[in-house]
Amino acid sequence: MTKKQKAPKGTLKKVLRYIKGYAPLTVISLMFAAVSVVLTLRIPLLCGEAIDCIVDQNNVDLQRIVALLTEVVICIICAAISQWLMNIINNKITYQVVRDIRKDAFDKIQILPLSYIDSHRTGETVSRVISDVDQFADGLLMGFTQLFTGMLTILGTLVFMLTISPGITAAVVVLTPLSLFVAAFIARRIHSMFVLRASTTAEQTAYIDEMIGGAKVVSAFGTREDAQRRFDEINGRLGDCTLKAIFFSSLINPCTRFVNTVVYTTVALIGSLAVIGFSGGAQVFFGAVTVGQLSCLLSYANQYTKPFNEISGVVTELQNALTCASRIFELIEAKPQLPDSENAVILRDPDGSVALDGVCFSYVPERKLIENLNLNVSAGQKIAIVGPTGCGKTTLINLLMRFYDVTEGSISMGSCEWEEKQDLREITRSSVRACYGMVL
Ligand SMILES: Nc1ncnc2c1ncn2[C@@H]1O[C@H](COP(=O)(O)OP(=O)(O)OP(=O)(O)O)[C@@H](O)[C@H]1O
Ligand SMILES: [Mg+2]
The missing domain is CATH 3.40.50.300 (P-loop containing nucleotide triphosphate hydrolases)
Structure with missing residues (x-):
């Protein structure tokens, strides 16, 4: 087990080697991610400014509000378009990487020595090339889409918040590592469960493959009930370990959400104190903010913590993807048959x-x-x-x-x-x- 838990470290490097071939596309995707994040983050700023245009019943700068809201609409449309383009590119990268990996796996099968084929169940190898690669693709796509935007959002919100109130930003930054800590704590525990799930899936595929291939033999020897019983046993085990893996991985989200709500509430409390000019301390420590700025800060606090939720989900998904990838690489890196010796002769006649x-x-x-x-x-x-x-x-x-x-x-x-x-x-x-x- 220790060997398997270590596997993903080297695996990540191998995955990156496959992605390296699509570096230009990756850069373009990152650019679209950056554009969509910056535009999305600009929206609360504009809304905050619009709120500050409403001072009281008789003091509303309608013209400015309309201009600001028009800009909001433009930002929303442009952000959506760049997100759409980013998704297309990410899909393109992922499925090309998947195609390359499957090609390498199949090429390897062609040159594997017969001893490998004899000593590995066919179904298990099929499961590596088909289902492991599929799960890897899901994880990779999610990683690309959410990790990029997630990290950029964290960076962006920090910068925007700093320009409004460094004090409140500091409070947010101090509290959020809690959420990361919780996510990492759980993720470490579920990795081995995903390893077990992948190997049980392979076992089941191999068994189904054998039972279909040997259907005649199974009937001839009257071992149908035995076969059914054995299948039920594997199926039951797969159900159990999948449920366990999903149960623990779904704990991450509620836990990080709880931490994030604490962050949000803290910003709301400190921010409102700063708005009403609570002379006891908040204003001294955190500086004066307007109602519009507070709305903007609350919005940022929300957007800042959201990626932590998503990233923790992505971490789980990536763990699973890397586990699957390491199983594929085991096949791709299996020792091929010895090539013909250099001065091998050709046998004619x-x-x-x-x-x-x-x-x-x-x-x-x-x-x-x-x-x-x-x-x-x-x-x-x-x-x-x-x-x-x-x-x-x-x-x-x-x-x-x-x-x-x-x-x-x-x-x-x-x-x-x-x-x-x-x-x-x-x-x-x-x-x-x-x-x-x-x-x-
Ligand atoms: N790929 C393999 N890996 C390990 N052991 C094997 C493998 N293939 C065959 N054996 C074992 O080697 C021994 C010889 O097998 P082999 O298939 O050569 O027998 P055979 O004389 O052809 O038998 P039969 O008359 O049933 O065809 C058997 O004990 C078998 O279990
Ligand atoms: Mg024989």
């Missing part, structure tokens, strides 16, 4: 002679299978290999076609072009396989 010289092989070191097998087949000779099930007939074919390499000894093949037989490892794989006929 094989004469049919094969020699096995002291061949030893086992799939797992602990379980010895073939030991010191010697066999000399001359050109034109017909040989039948007979034996009880599990004695290693198919394994011998695997070795002859070089799906696996021998652990010790050597296999060599002859050709009409060569004087002597050549070791299988010195011949290109494709030319060896091309000269076999096989009926399964």
